[in-house]
Amino acid sequence: MALVSTVVLVVTGYAWTSLRDLGSGLSTSDVTAGPGADSSTDILLVGKDSRTDAQGNPLPQEVLDKLRAGDNEASLTDTLILLHIPKDRSRAVAYSIPRDSYVELADNYGQHKINSTFGRAKSEAAEDLREQGVTNSAELERRSAEAGRGLLVDTVEDLTGVGIDHYAEVNLLGFYKLTKAVGGVEVCLKDPVDDPYSGADFPAGRQTISGSDALAFVRQRHGLPRGGLDRVVRQQAFLAGLARSMLDTGTLANPNKLNTLFDSLQRSIVLDQGWDVLTFAQQMQGLAGGNITFDTIPVENPAYNTPEGEAIKIDPDEVRDTIRRGNKGIPPKPAPPAYLTDATVTVDNTTDITGLASRVSDDLTEADLSVAAAGNADPRSNSRVTYAPGSDKAARYVADELDGLPTTRDPGLTDGQVRVLLADDYDGPGAEDSFSPSQPLQLDGPHSQAPATPKPSDDAITASGIPCVN
Template identity: 30%
Template sequence: MSNTDDPTTPPSFAPSPRRRRDADGATPRTTSDMTPDAASAAPPSFAPHARTASTGSSRPSSTRPASIPPRTSGRRTTSERRVPPPTAASSASTTSSTPSSSSAPSGARARTATASSGGAAVARRRHPHRARRIVVAILATLLAIALIGGLSVWHWVDSGLRRADWLTDTPSGPATSWLILGSDERDGTTGQDGTTGERTDTILVLTKPKNGPSSLISIPRDSLVEVDGALSKINAVLGLYGRKPLVAKVEDITGQKIDHVAKINFGGLTTIVDALGGVELCYDQDVDDEKSEMHWKAGCHVVDGKQALAFSRMRYSDPQGDFGRAQRQRQVIGAIAKEAASPSTLLNIPKLTRVGDAAMAAISVDDPSTPATMARMLLAFRDASGAGGITGTVYWTDPDYYVDGVGSSVLLDDARNTELFSQLVDGTHKAGVVGTQAEQQG
């Protein structure tokens, strides 16, 4: 039963003046339709109750205490509003409409979701910092390991290098030049041609300019030079006069300072190639040469140390003689440098150790050389032997110039050689093959 059906309901608790039709279709009257006598007939006992704030209970407020002043006009504050006493229906309605603890209001759920997403965002923001710290720690560890390993390798190479006094007092130039010597050292024994002592049958000048291509140029072993007023082939200067006179003669031919020297013993060449696991060499002719012990089928082959040594020594079965041999010697040293600088060698510690031991046993260098010097030489070798490098021989005017007491010699073209090396040092010479031999073959 609604409040409007109860005849005792005071007017103050009547529904809002919204018109509603009864079952018979008549429109009931609102409080405003009543006469003043009817409106004032509501008993004071049914006046609204005030809820006790501390306990939630209600008490009748039909009589205003004297201590409470009459309410003035204006909007009531929250504390001034009177709350009607709950009825059974309103209590049931309130109970049924009160959300349970498991279902929060949508605003609360939104705030909870926002807080959760905010926490996840903070976690995501923190996660990259944690990952970055881990990456930095790993990189620092690897750097420390590499540094320690690098220092160990440096000490190992530096302590194993055999050094000697080779260099002259010639001022340094704008590029770095290495004199590479292949020595047929006999240690007092006699060679097949009756000669004794040490001869440098391989003479190469490796030049690395500041800008431009690297170059690897051969000087023929029979080149005619003059030392202390006497004529001689350049390959005999080391055995007859010593290290510095040989370097001085090469500086006379090139017109440039020699900054470093590396002398390779031919006997040690075989151990270097074997430590590398062989190198690939190419030659377009069949060869069966007993003096050099080179036995070759035309084409490219991976060879061991003994075959590489025969490949670099053979000249009697070569139509170009000593010039052809110089070309094959450049190929052998270039192949060694390429394989030694390859990842398959540098990343294989046991193999790298074997190659390093073999190289240090076979090579002697100048006093100022360091492991860094050797590394730069190796890279310059690789660059000069590649497609973007410069290879060839020096220029000559007569490849069969005969001198009494010396024999058949190569008479060099001093002016053209000085100009050639000036361009190589400046880095202005284009890549390709140079020298008189290249011009004759072209």
Template identity: 35%
Template sequence: MYEPERKRRQWSDGRKKRLRRTISWLAFGVVVLLVAGFAYVGFTYWHFASGIHRVGGVVGNSAPGTDQNILLIGNDERPANMTAQQYQQLSTTADGGSANTDTMILLHIPANGSSATLISFPRDSWVSIPGHGKGKLNAAYVYGMNGATGTADQKDAAGVKLLISTIQNLTDLKINHYVKVSLLSFYNIANALGPVTVCLNHAVDDPYSGANFPAGVQKLNATQALQFVRQRHGLPNGDLDRAARQQYFLSVEAQQILNAGTLLNPVKLNNVVGAISSSLEMDDKLNLISLATQLKGLKSGGIKSATVPLMPDPYGTENGQSVVLINYDALPDFLATVTGGKTAAQRVAAAKAADPASVTVDVLNGAGTARGSSTALATYKSLGFQTGQPADAPSSQQTTTIYFPKGDEGAAKAVAAALPGAAIAQSSDYKHVTVILGTDGLMPKGADSSGGSSSSQAPSSGSGTSGGSGASSTPAPSAPTKNYNKTTCIN
């Protein structure tokens, strides 16, 4: 998902000014949640929980002991009572900041609590926002907040709800809870936790974030930690490298906590608990005791990090805006492997094949060969399928792929039986099961083809799994995650 360094467009003075105001520091949530959970070892529930700001009406109830998805949100809000010294310490300006949620990380915790995965969403991801059409992901909160009336908490709740709806629609994952941390809150928590050790591949000097660090291993104080996770200018992959820094920082801090350096120091633990308690906003359904119980098996190296899959060239322009392009075809399988679910090919293999007469199949020619889609459609028609009109794919495609809408696994299985070796993917871009022919030369086989292919035949149960055979020759991808520690060097 990362690209080699390339020259980007020049920034206008106006855009530079806006970027100075943009704080995409870090949702410090995983560290917050870990400390929150383990803090109960030495402190009562009320000592910790009484200072947390709770907002109701955002999420529903979730069953304890099940997988949990917690949205970690960071934004540029500055409290009205911030002092000039605090502005200086935070390397930011007294311009009020913005309500954009410039850091969005989904923390996935499996039911057994033995691991945790941080899934980052670039703030400029081009997504569908319910009720607002297409837009950047970090605008969803603002749209929801600006469209609401009532108290500050009610407006905040509306913003978070729209952001949650946007990410749920994007991922098809239920978000159970959220934690929101502001710019000053991050600083206070980082200050209480103490210096963190990081390692950089290259020296950096960024006037926008204030990050000025040499290459190699070094310890960062709270001000430097904020600069470290905010930087995106001067990095080879911009926002993508910043997301990696956020994941890295969270992992290193969490390991520091789990290695007992904080837990066995009563004075430090008290400071950390107090800083966190007064710095958090979360939904009113998040039960920290239950979460702590679920996380009791988490080990120091049990935190993994990933970023949603992006297009090979992830930077684009939409409506005059610079955006990040998500690879929507790869997204469902990516999330399945990260969360322990089944990939599209595995779900198709487990489904009962539909009657071809009940299935409409479309074929798009991505191979560039003459009459490719017409020939394929004629084969499917001879097998009893309903067929659409031949057409060319929007662009050339190497791998022949069967795309199916959510819930049409049985239809996809029937189509795949006549097209052994094709890849399988779920996609919301198509109304019917759609085959895109690739330059690999695969074509559907009729009932009288050599090998005896028939649309009534189902792909084997190994379809889509490593070492399996059947409808898809593409093995299920391994979880695209990384484990960071303080000796890992990053950009």
């Protein structure tokens, strides 16, 4: 279930100026503290596997049949996307968080798959409300869902290091009706699929899908080469297709289509209270499809064994660094070579320069190298990198990071060990203190210019084309 309706909200909502009464029909939630101190905007987009509408009312069976939605008592958030829009509104970057990411939940809930966050807090809150005498099912649904949203926002903030300014949630019904209202979205598959679990039955190649077919397209994970990770890419491709359709076609100029579109949103979307979506969307008018980038947070192990079964292992520090770089327009760091996995680096300072080994170790750690120890050694005249037999590639990688130090094979080192020896001739990274004579201190801070739009990583998806996906 992809969160397509929020793309309409933040990208094409400026057309709503002729329909100002739309906001009065939307459900809202007191789930965020509102915009932060900086002028950028971070929005949590949530796709909810829910059998109720936005007001908490159960969907009729005939509607569930159209959605091809089986029985599911759990309140799962099967799509989580963190959307960042910088101050100048020139671009947008969306980070998908796989539903099976194994993370530390906020408020001492422990480690679990992130898609269970909403449901855990919701279930606990519902039990408390029943004990307080609340019996109306719609009221129970609404009030317990508030607790679920709160824990979800807190957990994503802890994981990403980003303060959430706004929240937007859509359910199965909203997705179904929205894709029908826009006349479908064009997608492309590398191979044909036939999955009885999701109902996905599509040929290879380009095709336009909507309604229940669109739901099946974005929900399929069985039978895909990478399972849930390929489903994330499917969702990104669909979102990109919707954004492209909204930006490049005549949908926004067609009153009938707009009315149908807005009607589909009122029963199926939840926004945070106080979000003036019309004003915000007007600020987004100049955004072009090619400046909307979809990517996925880095994954450490896609088949990680946990007490709850197989999950996706992620490194929160790596997630925060990736998002920080992407938000600032810094290209992603290239992945380190595979042969570094088994290499262990030690750094020894043979000079009388205090802290040299520590500074060089920090530089190597920033380059994704595993530094086991930093210390001192007997004086020597030349700097070099020595290595155990079979670790020559790792040694050359380390030497290149230190401005091309010479390398020497050392049979006395154990398997995988690489040793950096720093002498008085060393003038590479870490050799100078933070204040260098060639870089005078500026009391008014460093002069900077706005970063250029980053080039997406090889697997990133933008709204400027129709990518073929698994």
